Amino acid sequence: MNFKAIFSSSLHDALENALHKDQIESLIEIPKSSNHGDLAFPCFTLAKQLRKSPAFIAEEVAKKINSDWIKRAEAVGPYVNVFFNKSLVSSEILKDVLSADHNYGSSTIGSGKNIVLDFSSPNIAKPFSMGHLRSTVIGNALSNIANQCGYNTFRINHLGDWGTQFGKLITAYKKWGEESKVAESPIQELFKLYIKFHEEVENQPELDDEARKWFKELENGNEEATKLWSLFRSESLKEFQRIYDLLGIQFDSFNGEAFYNDKMEAVVEQLASSHLLEASEGAEVVRLDDQDLPPCLIRKSDGASLYATRDLAAGIYRKQQYDFFKALYIVGQEQTVHFKQVKGVLKKLGYDWADQMEHIPFGLYLKDGKKMSTRKGRVVLLEDVLKEAIELAQKSIEEKNPQLTDKESIAKDVGVGAVLFHDLKNDRMNNIEFSLEDMLTFEGETGPYLQYSNARAHSLLRKAEVQSIEAVFTHGLDDSYSWEVIKLINECSAKMEKSFELLSPSVLAKYLIDLAQAFNKFYAHVKVLEKTSDYNEKLALVKAVTIVLTKGLNTLGMGAPKQM
Template identity: 50%
Template sequence: MMIETIGEWIAPYLQVPKEEAARRLETPPDPALGDAALPCFALARELRKPPQAIAAELAERIAHPMLTCRAVGAYVNIALRREAVAPRWLEAVEAPAFRAAREPRGERVVIDMSSPNIAKPFGIGHLRSTVIGNALRHILTADGYDVVRVNHLGDWGTQFGKMIAAYRAWGDAEQLERRPLAAALELYVRFHEEAERDPRLEDEARAWFAKLEQGDEEAAKLWRFFVDTSLQEFRRIYDRLGVEFEYELGESFYNDKMQPVVDRLQDAGLLETSDGAQVVRLDDEGLPPCIIVKSDGSSIYATRDLATAIYRRETLKGDRLLYVVGSEQAVHFRQVFAVLKKLGYAWADACAHVPFGLMRVEGKKMSTRKGRVVMLEDVLNEAVERAAAVIAEKNPALPDRRAVAEAVGIGAVVFGDLKHDREGAIDFRLEEAVRFEGETGPYAQYTHARIRTLLSKAEPAALEAAAPSPAALAGDDAWALLKQLSGYPAAVREAAERLAPSIVARYALDVAKAFNRFYHAERVLVDDPAEAAAKLRLARAAADTLQAALGLLGVEAPERM
């Protein structure tokens, strides 16, 4: 809001539209230099004058009553007249409409997210797709999009042949009923260990999957058991994370939709035979051939993803299709989108892979085949217990302590992921994530709770007792907090444009830091009604903004901690 406002006010002096004026402005590295800076290097080329001379002329010429301008070298440093501007801005940032969603754009975004494999544990490696996708849903909704979340469950493929073969060789029905995913993981790991010694097991697995595809009764019964029990386990975890889906459609849902895609490719003359397989050549895209039908006649991921994209466009009516999937699948999605374009689907340009980096735990890479899986539920449980211990120590009389510990523990894990750049690798360390100090979710949550507690100590009429004192909002720390709050819409807009939840997470931390600096520097509950009203209303706006920002990330903001 600040840069846009200054841009609007100086635009007539630059003789450019207000949007262009705002684009030219920079934020000074030191707040003491002002609230914005206008570099004059580009103007020097246009006006054929030294930039220092242009800066001096503009500083003299800009005479807006809300601004103070000063030339410093090739820059015009611009400061807002705090006591004149602050009351207006306070009124703006405390209004619920300031944090409300934008007007609907009339554009639907379908997000492919989470997508765990059936009969495998929900490990911490699944966390990233789940929470990044969920945060993007909230952020894009706030930016005016109609968002649909799809859980593309891995419920088909040779892995089920492996599970069936392993169960028939070593399975224990009682164990599988009692601890389905743990027992399934043990079978899956044992299969790969045994297959290294006896490669014939891989042939047996392929044979069982072929039977499953053909409708074999025993194979279908085991497959259905794995799907149903896995979904029950997954939904418990989604409930704790506060994640919902508009659709849960497994890969098997698209079984009858793949042949029409193969037929379209054939009719379009795009299929070629290569080593017995049917492929689409993508040499013109600098990509390896996209395999559509394997040499044994079976389908492959690309075939299913082509059918999936067409379904999401034609049936779910997605204007944009986003795939929140690990970076290692980048080539695969480039191939799929390129094949869609070759089929004549212009909307392929509205398909985007939203990649994210690998997550390691305490420096170790996870592997389902080797049994190196850290169960997400175990991590959530430990995070909640650690949060509960801190709360019991700091505030033993807190009502609903267990519910607050759940919100803080889960929030610590979610925020601990989302604060990082999406495409970077993460080394997840629980001890750091659950700290109440530093750049963590609990720190932001605790700041929000601190403000709500402060507000509860004020007399109800104190916030409305008088017109807020402009001087109380003009001090350095109050002004810095007010400026930070004014940046909420811009943070949401940038996060939506870049598909980057970390922007909102960093913004929440910046608001928390700005409030805590203000709180430590200023006494809020003062006797003067006008001063108290200004400070309390500023604090309330900070709490509302923190709550909104955390909500976009899928993190709760407890009222007390």
């Protein structure tokens, strides 16, 4: 139900077309205190036009407000404040929720449009660290939010499976690697070799030349280099999949950088034939001076391809393959200039759809105020964090509810949910200081608090022992605690759309916290299970809360256990 549209329609009639409906709706405000009404309209804009004081206009307009949905209107200084008919509105909203059930809050704004999301994208042969968490969970949440808004989504894990780091790794493996150790513990051993390379190169700079040579060999299809690269990739994917299974995240494609090896030359030829490629100190670049950007490096002086070359090929391939309405790149903010360059080059090639490509940056996870770095070994493994969170959740369940069935599954939902929500409740542009203690707190604005609120609502419904809740209400809910919950439930679809519009899961996360807090106040003050005349309505409200919280939790990528 659109409260603002209802109010603006009444105002439009009362003002006798003095303002357009859209203009009226844009001026409507939500009072800071609910004691001042549900909505307010400031009359300042009309003063000059009507040649009356705003306060006088407010008095006149308040008397003319006429709507079944509005219980009363009153003038407070220059404002017209309205109070909605709680009983009537709550009945209507609850009917909508019960009727739509798990589809409540979904939208059709993206119907028939495709969205490609490039996220997670870890580098193979390196452990999946906390540094990868943000792209992974923000990307997954945005995919789910887009689905809820009616878009078709394609989730791409653009693996970092190509580049000069593989020359370094092959060099390190040939110099210090032991086949038996790598076979026993692939990622850990390869990670140690990668760190050792960066330690040794400080004293032996010639190692960098050797690494570059090996990467060139890999690009040329050298059998030994290709065999080692294939081993690094397959073992990495096994490790990554275990973590994705823990997080409950799936992808439509694992086509990484290497997938575009046979597609890059066509891009380079296009650039050359369009006279965009220029020589620069032995390398080849596309100048972007007109866009106030540094030149985009297309090919190194040794002929090796680059990150940008592959992203150009990937952009063209994805447009052809998916015909996207939007292509979202959920990648850290340090890549901002890179994506501007890629878009700039595509635009110079005449691909106007490059404007549909959007970089979704985010801040970093910091450890002791510093960026986590695999190169320097300053890293916290995501799998370790998830397992510790699950263990802590299991311990909490054993203490609080030892009789609970399916404890392991619930502990997984709660533990993983705690880690996910700690990330998603933050504005994505903020840096987050890594703190296991904060992440795993089971009180306050946390994932476990949301899940527990939902489980509490389910518990009330079980205790009521009602087979089904009738969507026929003889008494609406008109107490203030119910009303705050009803107003928030009504915002579900709008918040989902706002989350997509801003490409920010934190909008949805904060909304769910507000709803859970309002529900817990309702639970504390209203005797839900007392069989009063509005018993069915109270149960309907509780049911509606479970529908919205479950949908919200699942959309963020979290489980929603019915018992905790």
